[in-house]
Amino acid sequence: MEPPIKKAKLTSGIKDDVTIPCVMVLETLVKLTADQHCKFQLNNHAVKKQELPFAQNPWFYKQKHLKKTVLKRAKKSAFRKDSCKQLVVEAYRVRAEQLKNSTKLFEVEYIANFKMISSIRYYLVKWVGWPMEANTWEPADNLSCPNLIHDFHEDYTKQLNLFLKERKLSWNKLFVQQKKEKGVFQKLFESTPTNFKYVSLYAEEKRKVLYQLQMWQKRINEISKSMPLIAVENEVDLCSFPPEFEYVESNITGKDVFIPTDPLIGCDCTNGCTFRLLSNGCCPGIHKGRVPYANKLVKIKPGKAIFECNKRCKCGVDCPNRVVQHGPRNALSIYRTSNGKGWGVKTLQFIPKGTFVMEYVGEVITNDEAEKRGKQYDNDGITYLFDLDYYDSENPLTVDATRYGNISHFVNHSCSPNLQVYNVFINNLDPSLPRIALFAKCNIGTNEELTFDYQMTGDNTTDTANSSSIKRTRCLCASPNCREWLV
Known part of the structure; x- marks a missing residue:
């Protein structure tokens, strides 16, 4: 399934040529910290499990004091296996640093997930023109893409209901177990079984495209003998090579x-x-x-x-x-x-x-x-x-x-x-x-x-x-x- 509005233009009564007034990814984190009292750790200590919104991969938004720890830990995982990926992500980090004080507007490619914290909705956003490493959790107020949000929740509900039906789980029973003082939407979110994992259909299609591009990237570098090293990437749509x-x-x-x-x-x-x-x-x-x-x-x-x-x-x-x-x-x-x-x-x-x-x-x-x-x-x-x-x-x-x-x-x-x-x-x-x-x-x-x-x-x-x-x-x-x- 492909989002109906990939470029996420504002609709219904709002100017058609206005893109989403999202806060820049780095400034979003500052805004979350200041306005929503959310935690975003940018320090030399190990990144602990976060209970509040944060960048999906904090090491992507590196500061000078992050180079020796978070970045080093990231390189130990997948980076050594793919020098192309390392170069690509490093180039994007340079771009993020260059644009962190920019007023440029950004577009949403798709919504990968959501969570409720203190009855406030947060969405995991994949940005057009940025890799998944740059995904960020955004409060609903930061986004103006109603069609994308609507379709996301519709798909999320279908997957969750199917999950409950297959396991013969009752919403009423799950809902009653939550504390009464919490808001209804917060209680509903926390009633969701922890082993339920939402899978974005668009993201699944995108993974297939990215795999095809990786195969092309491998073939090109074999032909050129990696001189120069050539990456192949699509962070915009579902178009393959x-x-x-x-x-x-x-x-x-x-x-x-x-x-x-x-x-x-x-x-x-x-x-x-x-x-x-x-x-x-x-x-x-x-x-x-x-x-x-x-x-x-x-x-x-x-x-x-x-x-x-x-x-x-x-x-x-x-x-x-x-x-x-x-x-x-x-x-x-x-x-x-x-x-x-x-x-x-x-x-x-x-x-x-x-x-x-x-x-x-x-x-x-x-x-x-x-x-x-x-x-x-x-x-x-x-x-x-x-x-x-x-x-x-x-x-x-x-x-x-x-x-x-x-x-x-x-x-x-x-x-x-x-x-x-x-x-x-x-x-x-x-x-x-x-x-x-x-x-x-x-x-x-x-x-x-x-x-x-x-x-x-x-x-x-x-x-x-x-x-x-x-x-x-x-x-x-x-x-x-x-x-x-x-x-």
């Missing part, structure tokens, strides 16, 4: 396409390339280019080709002119966005400006084939065709990442992107077949979504994506200079 998509590490060839991998020339810098790079005598100079990197960070302007040392070069693997060929190094996450853009990619670590982030790969096809596919993609409203037009606008080849691709398949467009496209030549020096590398255009913070401009090309003059595939696609980047459409 696209089943028709096949993850590949490098470009594959379509019909009538051949990609040469044996360069004709290479440098003879037997004592390292540093000096000859500076004197323009190494691979970049041979091809009338410039030294592209400084401390492994790209330094040339967009539109200039990058010529790295190749397998015919006599320099070693630690050559400063070998960057893209060593692959990306920053941990990333393929995640489900909450703003209607579908899947996206974010970084789980800080990425400095100029860092190589990923390569755009897919199936290399002819432009004739791209035109045929583009008509179908036009109808589907998808944008995965990337023209290889660095040297020649009439280049007969295109990269199609629709069915085959790597993590770049999931990177969304932005009119103010944080990734920049560069054309790179390594073992293939054919000017019609550059490798498309994406570098950080600026410093990119943890949890920030990665984006590039779908109209950006190596020379910044013509469209990268085939126009037939994006002409009907509305832009959702929401940047101040948004063009509203992808073309």
Whole structure:
């Protein structure tokens, strides 16, 4: 069962565009402590059994004095088994810390449970865009999602009545055993048998989806050899990984396409390339280019080709002119966005400006084939065709990442992107077949979504994506200079 209003908009007489005015997760705890006299322990002592509302996993909301104890205890359990999970949760904790003084409104994905304390209802809330580790107990006054609450109680009642019926338990007998001075609703709640466990049907479906995503995550990291480590997560809805998509590490060839991998020339810098790079005598100079990197960070302007040392070069693997060929190094996450853009990619670590982030790969096809596919993609409203037009606008080849691709398949467009496209030549020096590398255009913070401009090309003059595939696609980047459409 899926909640009828996943985004939990206010209804019935209230403005439709207003989201739930929930208190920020950290500030909620402060509010509970101050207004409801509830206990929330943030200290170095062992977390005792709580009788009052608290965060489902207190160690998630770590403070400086929590690092050595609660976090250490958490790592001993599940963290060592899954380094991806550890990185993901750590990134979310950074986000929670950054937003703890924010006035941003949050949405409820589903309600997992409830309890009564002093006749006040508290709900265990799963937040849209946050993992289950960030679930919090919220007083009813903090929530304005009547449909979700109504459906929760309806389902809760059905499960509880079935539980009692199967065990031939009587409500009257259970109810009488409670103290008379308590309120009716409090007595009803406390009359519930302690061995009754409510199971959210939506949460069960979500667990199935998360298991499928974990399998995809495992497969992707096996293919990429965990370089970089890639997480796959959906904290928004019940959408699983696209089943028709096949993850590949490098470009594959379509019909009538051949990609040469044996360069004709290479440098003879037997004592390292540093000096000859500076004197323009190494691979970049041979091809009338410039030294592209400084401390492994790209330094040339967009539109200039990058010529790295190749397998015919006599320099070693630690050559400063070998960057893209060593692959990306920053941990990333393929995640489900909450703003209607579908899947996206974010970084789980800080990425400095100029860092190589990923390569755009897919199936290399002819432009004739791209035109045929583009008509179908036009109808589907998808944008995965990337023209290889660095040297020649009439280049007969295109990269199609629709069915085959790597993590770049999931990177969304932005009119103010944080990734920049560069054309790179390594073992293939054919000017019609550059490798498309994406570098950080600026410093990119943890949890920030990665984006590039779908109209950006190596020379910044013509469209990268085939126009037939994006002409009907509305832009959702929401940047101040948004063009509203992808073309």
